Amino acid sequence: MTSVLEPAVRTPVTDRDAANPGDTAEAALRRDAAHVLLSNWTGAATVPSRTLYPHQWSWDSAFIAIGLRHLSPRRAQRELETLLGAQWGDGRVPHIVFNRAVPLDAYFPSPxxxxxxxAGAVCGAPADIETSGIVQPPVHALATWQVHRADPAESRRRGFLRRMYPRLAAWHRWLASSRDLGGGGLAAIVHPWEPGLDNSPVWDAALARVEPAPPESFRRADLDHSAAADRPTDLDYGRYVRLAATYRDHGYDDAVAPHAFALEDPGFNALLIASEHALAAIAEEAGADPAPHRERAAAATAALVGRLWSPEAGVFLARDLVTGEAIRAYSVSGLVPLIVPGLPEDVVRALVATAHGEHFGLGRAHMVPSYDLTGPVFDANRYWRGPSWFNTAWLVHHGLALHGQSEAAALLRAQVLDDAAATGFAEYVEPWSGQGRGIRRFSWTAALALDLLRQPDAGRPAHRTKEGEPRR
Structure with a gap:
């Protein structure tokens, strides 16, 4: 088992540690990160932010649990249990679990x-919990295993893995069956929100096929909390709404829904593979057979390389299942497969070279830009069209460490800690200046900074720049 899947057991940070951290930069950052997570806790889960995102998000909660385990393994378990408690009967884990106490107009699309x-009853949607009908990247088994490892005794006492294993196995089965729309052994995405890279330029051509919903048919709540220049455009949103409404009107059933947007995304599938490896470890601990999970991970790795790897580009490319064509665009999603154990060595070498090259500028730009720095539609400020995000940087960091790229991993870890501290845990940053963009006090930023601080070789932030100061 690899370090990314089986980190060393950590001693949880106590409330006293968080309240009296000392006066070092590392301790101050740990204290501040803990405060963000504690203040965004609702009693059963953690919201990404108290303003723009007032509900529970799927992959946010997985990343949050990874950091929260260092404060309270029990609370991290609860985070994942709450999310999986809203799982549908067909196995899918919805991308939003709605808090019924939040007003409907606080977020759109609302329940x-x-x-x-x-609408989702035929697919087994819960009758007593309102959720969305689409999904997000399957980071959950990976998070579950890391949360267990934070305090195995408490996890075993509560039967955490025994309860989580069948739910996680059902989630993976649904992705491998209902979502293998291309028939090649990879899971497909059917909405730009599903891979988490909402308005990435990678989706532009596929979205152009979608007739947008009329602008008067919906009201965006996101612009009440974030600058329009940082967010997806109204045209993007109209297409998002159309795709979601069409899926809803077909009962969220992939067998009958006419998917105008259907792609195989490398980052989504890489996370499924990493989580399949974690699920094998969970199965073994829970008394089930780990072999099927290892076999599925190996088969999916072969499919990922066979279908999405581009030796010419030196990066993994998304595939449009409507046209059958690879989308020749450099996205951070194409670097995320570094987290896959057993990736061929020539692929790893090429990915590392691409990360350091002109398209991503690893070591020169802040963290890892979400889109090609040299691309014609690169936008340094607008959501996933160029800014650098903390969660994808965390994934690339772990991938680099997994494959022995210790110097590059250490540099990226220091950048994440620097930028988290300098921006007040911003949602994302402008890749050249490091200026914080989007929402501040963002939960996964705090959680992943806390996780990196707890790594044995993390050290303290190496060069804390002022927000907006260019990296030298």
Whole structure:
């Protein structure tokens, strides 16, 4: 088992540690990160932010649990249990679990748009919990295993893995069956929100096929909390709404829904593979057979390389299942497969060279830009069209460490800690200046900074720049 899947057991940070951290930069950052997570806790889960994202998000909660385990393994377990408690009967884990105490107009699309309990009833949507009908990247088994490892005794006492294993196995089965729309052994995405890179330029051509919903048919709540220049455009949103409404109106059933947007994304599938390896470890601990999970991970790795690897580009490319063509664009999603154990050595070498090259500028730009720095539609400020994000940097960091790229991994870890501290745990940053963009006090930024601080070789932030100061 690899270090990314089986980190060393950590001693949890106590409330006293968080309240009296000392006066070092590392201790101050740990204290501040802990405060973000504690203040965004709702009693059963952690919201990404108290303003723009007032509900529970799927892959956010997985990343949050990875950091939260250092404060309270029990609370980290609860985070994942709450999310998986909203799992549908068909196995899918919805990308939003709605808090019924939050007003409908606080976020769009709201529960009355998704209508999961009625529209999704045929697919087993919960009758008593409102959720969305789409999904997000499957980081959950990976997070579950790391949370267990934070306090195995407490995890075993509570039967955490025994309860989580069948739910996680059902989630992976659904992705491998209902979502293998290309028939090649990879899971497909059917909405730009599903891979988490909402408005990436990678999706532009596929989205152009989608007739947008009329602008008067919905009201965006995101612009109440974030600058329009940082967010997806109204045209993007119209297409997002159209795709979600069409899926809803076909009962969220992939067998009958007419998917105008269907792609195989390398980052989504890499996370599924990493989580399949973690699920093998979970199965073994829970008394189940780990062999099927290892076999599926190996088969999916072969499919990932066979279908999405581009030796010419030196990066993994998304494939449009409607046209059958690879999308020749450099996205951070194409670097995320570094987290896959057993990736061929020539592929690893090429990915590392691409990360350091002109497209991503590893070591020169802040963290890892979400899109090609040299691309014609690169936008340094607008959401996933260029800015650098903390969660994808964390994934690339672990991938570099996994494959023995210790110097590059250490540099990226220091950048994540620097930028988290300098921006007040911003949602993401402008890749050249490091200026924080989007929401501050963002939960996964705090959680992943806390996780990197707890790594044995993390050290303290190496060069804390002022927000917006260019990296030298």
């Amino acid at each position: 009355d748009f998704w209508r999961s309990s009625s």
